[in-house]
Amino acid sequence: MDTLNVAFKPPFPFLQYHVMNQEGYFEELAPTIEATNFANEGLTIVSAYSDGDVDLAFMGITPAIKMKSKGVPGKVTAANHKNGFVVFAHKDFAALWDEHGADAFQKFREEKGRKFKFSTFPKGSVAFILLQYWLREELGVSPDLVDVEPMAGGSPVKRSLLSGNVDGTVIMEPIPTALEARGAPFERITWAGSFMSGQPGGIMFMHDRLWNENPDLAESVVAQHTRATETIQKQPAVAAKAVSKAKGDKLPTEIARKALNSKASNYISDPAGITESTQLFVKQMEELGQIDSGVSTDTIFEQSLYDTIAE
Structure with missing residues (x-):
């Protein structure tokens, strides 16, 4: 795989992306990284993914649920945060x-x-x-x-x-x-x-072709995501600098650092941390008419990649 196409947005729920980008974790992967910032573009990240242009998306759990309700290929391979x-x-x-x-x-x-x-x-x-x-x-x-x-x-x-x-x-x-x-x-x-214990938020959504055709690369991506989570947890000043740089003048580093002390800043990688509460979102989306029918946990999540690198 020569190029890994990554879609992201700047906010805090996608902090692992910013750490991976700023700290050079992506550079340790074999492919060239082509990253697209979908800031202020509504949910067009979904359109780009559905068109087949994206291999890896840092997005919210709700658009992921919508895509899976329509049979779009891909699954959540890592959570970004919970209770956020x-x-x-x-x-x-x-x-x-x-x-x-x-x-x-x-x-x-x-x-x-x-x-x-x-x-x-x-x-x-x-x-x-x-x-x-x-x-x-x-x-x-x-x-x-x-x-x-x-x-x-x-x-x-x-x-x-x-x-x-x-x-x-x-x-x-x-x-x-x-x-x-x-x-x-x-x-x-x-x-x-x-x-809502384990409330889902930002997630990393991976196209099926990535782990079907390049399983070693898929595991490496999840490993670097987990590494970024550990950086956020153990070196919050590094994480604050990374997201502040991504947001520019809108987010001074000192505000980002203080925000990471909030109990709403709970960064994880293990998808199992949000699977149960995701079904509460599925139910709400169905009742609100945002999806036609329920979507199972196994349809949304691929747990095996995280479990492999966590062994």
Whole structure:
């Protein structure tokens, strides 16, 4: 295999890619790496993959589920992180939440005369599905009490919060840390790990042809991914520098480093860490009409590559 085509996006859920890239781990693989940044391109990473142009994709679990529901070749061969999102709300609502829990949404409507408004990522995103699960399954909050406005990425979500156009969001690092550093009037009211243990997020999705035709290379890719995870866990300053360089002026290294201290920064490689909770996402996507029918764990995940290199 002369060229390995890699698709990625810059955010924190794909931190292993940035470490692998910045620390030269990709260079230890035999093929030339052709990497494409799909930042601000919506879910077109799925289109590129489905067209056969991508061998390896760093993406969210929800587009991977969608692709597998349509029979697209490939599987999740490594997780990137788990429990990686927080519910972030205006401090006034946070006070209601502390006192009333799920009933805070009713209290908010009584006090404000309107629904609570969330902004979040697009309808096909991990954040959107997680928010729906939290509201519907965990809290049982009536749709009459909440509006959800999907937006095209982290920057629009952040602007919506700072402008006061919305009351809260479900978001991953480093956005909560960055907003806290600016003194924005928002607080973390809960964390995904408290209501969905092993909540899936970013993953590494590998085309079938990679392990069918180049099994040694496929194992090497997973090994380098695992190496990157160990770097994140043991040398967070190195990881912070890598993602800051990828994001440019939007993410100072000191903010990235602080965000890695968050309990929403849980980086792993073993796919087994997210397989059970992924089925909760499958169920939500089916109920929301985003996929036609359920998708089995074996259809989504290929565990054997990680198990081989972990021996």
